[in-house]
Amino acid sequence: MFSSLLLSELRILFSRRRTLALLVALAAIPILIAVAIRLASSPGTGRGPAFLDQVTQNGLFVGVSALVVAIPLFLPLTVGVVAGDTIAGEASHGTLRYLLVAPAGRARLLVVKYLGAAAFCIAAALTVVIAGTLIGAALFPVGPVTVLSGTTIDVGEALLRFLAIAAYVAVSLLGLSAIGLFFSTLTNVPVGAMAATISFSVASQILDALPQTEWLHPWLFSHYWFSFADILRDPVSWASFGDNALLQAGYIAVFGALAFGRFLTKDVLA
Template sequence: MSQAEVVRAEEAPAGKARADAAATSVLPQARRAPSAAGFLALFRSELTLTFRRMRTISLLGILAALPVLIGVVVKVNTGGAGEGPAFIAQVSQNGLFLVFTALAVSLPVFLPMTVGVVAGDSIAGEAATGTLRYLLVAPAGRTRLLAAKFTAALAFCLAATLTVALAALLTGAALFPLGHVTLLSGDTIGLGSALLRALLVAGVVAASLAGLVAIGLFISTLTGSGIAAMASTVGLVLLVQILDTFPQLHAIQPYLFTHQWLSFSDLLRQPMHWDNELRNLGLQALYVAVFGSAAWSRFTSRDITA
């Protein structure tokens, strides 16, 4: 028996159980509310499946280790704290800035790679292992299944971002002093207000990955290979970020979904500057609408379980 067949044999009972759970949760409901019941059942199932996978746990572990590594490097080499990624010069003076530094370091590569893996594998991975056909025979329907997978991937974005932020906060508190924070505008705010602002920044960073989730979900509907979908999604992120560095492409760069990812630094001013953030969130919403619609069209019209 090949490795693919072994995986299919192991995953099929789990897929059937998830389909049965979705069906059971829908059938007792009144006719006017089957959609909500089916979606919640599928969302819980997808959320459990996503965060129980060893791959997901490993990805979150890598993200948690990144702020620790940055903090240790800054602590050991304080003489070079004035060089490097954004905010790193302030880390040795206030450990809270390790949160912003870790997010600035992880956002261009590490966070998109982990999100690309989860989103790219969402449909194609289950098609490859054979569990998708069990889900599609449940009365929940393809549209609700796609919506549940998209929402679960967004939940992973938030969990991944909060993992980086929390690990950075704990590391910063252990290695450096905490106290009043001097913002980029020169104003000083208290530690409590700074923590709330760090939480806001983490939420904005997570929302900035929504467009990537929609793109990964669309790519995942184009192939029955989870590895191909994951590689294509991650490769696309790297390609777009390379294109964003060429001055000759300045006319199209504002429309690239990665262009405003690091604009969260505008939230570290007093008052906060929301112009770039609103452009970023609007652009992510546009990508979600376009690629979400494309994913829905592909997923509902093609036999991807064959």
């Protein structure tokens, strides 16, 4: 029953035009970056996102540069839209009552909705990296990659590391998905839950940038978002990956419990 419910949720989620439009918009980010650099007379050394200077020498860096651009706003925006719609969207369309009538149960439905949002996090990160790799290979030379430690790795290992970076970014968004799920249980208006989730992301990044709140930084879910650069060292440093995963797990536990408590007592009238 659970697996069939999850498969149904994933099928509905990724067949929606809105979801496809969000993924297309994310894929457009590395394409725009690559085309702009290709048409420019110079790569603009010292300006732009991290790794941008490396694109003309190696097209594999397009995906990583696009992630740096997408992480502060575009990825949280798309995740906020999907996570904020999980419960509130069903309520606004009048389908939530019918889902609860089925033997799925509220707890199981909540878990399925969260897993659907988590699947979108994975798809979103992969979309940016894969689109960046393909357009980079089409417009620029591709060869061995020089990592941040100064050593060189072959293309195969570089591609594996870029997939690991995509996994890192996907994990980074799981806490935000749990926050969006909680906000989605508070209202029957999806736009409100989406706006609250995105605002929460912006607030976390602002606090993380203020030296006056340095004591709070390690507890902010956005604190480790850019630490994926450790994967481009030799040897790879996995410490930040573990710290990030632990932090996101804490947000999942807290906001998942809040969402469960709210949804368990939520009156479903439509």
